[in-house]
Amino acid sequence: AYCKARRNLPLQMVSNVARQTGRLIVARTPDAWHWRGRRVKLVDGTTVTLPDTPENQTVYPQQMSQKPGLGFPIARMVGLICLGSGAVLDAAMGPFKGKGGSEHALFRQLLDRLEPGDVVLADRYYCSYWLIAMLLAIGVDVIFGQNGVRKTDFRKGIRLGARDHIVEWSKPCQCPDWMEKTQYEHFPKTLSIRETKVASKVLVTTLLSPNDAPKSELSELYQQRWHVELDLRNIKTTLGMETLCCMTPQMNEKAMWVYFLAYNLIRLLMCEAALQAEIFPRQISFKHTLQVWAAWSRHPWETVGYEQTGMLFVLIAEQRTGNRSGRIEPRAVKRRPKPYPRLMKPRGQACDEIRMHGHPKKLK
Template sequence: MHPWIGLSDDVRLGLVTEWIVPELVDEVLAACGRRDAKPRPLSSRFMVYFVLALALFQQDSYDDVAENLVGALGEMDQSVPNKSSFTRARQQLGAAPLEGVFRRVAGAIAPPTLEAAFWRGMRVAAVDGFLLDMPENDTTRAVFGGQVDSAGRPIGFPQARAVTLTETSTHATIDARIGSFRSGGGEPALATETAVSAAGMLVIMDRAFPGVALWKAYTQAGAHLLIRARTFVAAKPAEVLPDGTYLTRMNLAGQRRSHPGGVTVRVIDYQIDGGETVRLLTDLLDPGAWPAEELAALYHERWEVESAFRQLKTIQRGKAEVLRSVSPELVRQEIWAHLTLHHCLNRIILRLADGEGLDPDRISFVKVLKHTRRSVVLQAGRSTRHLRQFMKRMATKVVRKLDNGLRRLREADRYTRHPVSQYIVRKKDQARRGTRRVPEKIITLAPAILQ
């Protein structure tokens, strides 16, 4: 009999166990039909924690991750199963339990006392998507697709697409969908599916998302929208409002403005420091109740979702790292694990910040990630007492070590990156400038000109 039988179920995932308790894992496994029929060295519960640990220790091998999990539990690290055993156990587990765990723990987490999380009574969230590279093989290329050159030849790795609904103040993931690079409808189609989780929120999106179907999905779910659009979208005012913004109709391509299938939107045009005109569309039609100046300033919060993606893709996963999974089902399993772990890490950050009365933005994600890894190695999650002790020690380090201080006003130029190169692509005579401090931006509304 393998020494791990009867012991692997005792493994926990450090601080993350605060939210992903064994009882929750067992409930999800039962709902997915993945409960073990008999004792196994790599039990289903253990494998859920193991897959999450693979995301936590992205750069480590299966053997190293297993030792991180069991090293503090007797002599289990002397009989670690081989890689093929872990692979078979991951295949038997599938992606559904990890998605189930994500859906149990995901959601808005900012308390009512966190003022930055709300605007005029509405919780502020943002929708955007990102791509993750995976190993190249015929199956992943066929299922997920990837970028191609002008001749239709594949370039770079196959890629999966993830779209998230993210709380801007805490970077917590409220909802998410996973698709392929060539998903029908792209990011807007996946974003439409997250509308059910956005009731009562003000949701911000960039100019890749405006569309009638998405608009109706969110507004019918009880959410409000603030979406950037290209300046030729909704360009003909139907009614100019007292503040210079205007109402118009947004329709499907080829439809007249009077077509009943369209939606009424309010258009806000503004400039930053006299630069290009930015156009926002919103369903908040009353200029008295929803001031245009405040909405224009609020749009900047959309960049918080980019910061959340940086946490997940660059810090948690590792810069330019490729997913370790080589089959479509395990790719989805791995992505759900990353999304779940990232959400739990931001829960830890919120708890630390709340204890010191700080904005969550000030807590270092890098340092919280490192402490969470240590908590796994030490098996701090094996009891409530050990969890509290470890969290208490972390809390004493907030001011001395974990607090990054107030954010400075900064800006950096945007560059294009080639899909098969780590180097940026600059236009001729375009100098590369680093991140620099800047004075506060001045937002000026641009009144509508009747067309």
């Protein structure tokens, strides 16, 4: 009965509710949560694996390096997240490889969710002429990391300060495969771009005035880009979206939006708690909020009054996250994995071999 009810739930309704929840959260954010009075939107991509079914393999095929029957379908997602509140505003899902599966292609589907005056914060992968030109056309500024392919020479352009200048980027000579020729002609021939070096990174931004966007503030703002990595980790690891469990692509997309809706509802609790405690939502632990709400939701709703609801927000804001900017951690795990080898052949074939020859001696 649960599976039938979930199948009958319209995908458009679930996605609209998740998006609307994100917009309502952002609409209630005070100006103190913004950067210089402007809303900052974070963009980043991630991947999730799906069950190995013919339907999932058709829409979200496994990686080419994996043999048939050994890998899992893999999908790419790109999310648009508000920096101030942490709410998911929109997301796009596509295949990991193939046409329309790159992060750029998925992000272009989300451009309509941006508003004039927004500032988009992303890593160096998004630093391209086409994306910057599209965002400028709708009145959105950007702060990206410099792409490693592009070389930065601070001796050129208009000097603004030490390792800080404005240069002109020329439009690429060739029209991309995904773009129409008429659309290519409408793009400007050059873009005025500000390049500035902070620490060991070169930042690319369309905020050209050093008075409106000082170099030090750009550096501090770009450091907060890491929040999008933590937000995606909360969705995938804390909420459990790292591996979707549905048998069809449509149901997996529906499950993705249910996860985003649940995430936004938890973010709504965090924002309400932050408003009452007069702190920023980023100072509150997502995991702690989830645990408090899980325990709180076991109480009968008839016994919950206004005072008890206020106590819920007090408990949520009680646990603060540490301000550990600039920390460095090894990309390694302390606990050793179990000594089981990878499955390098189809499961049915492996089961037949075990029936004939038994398990390997070292694994008995």
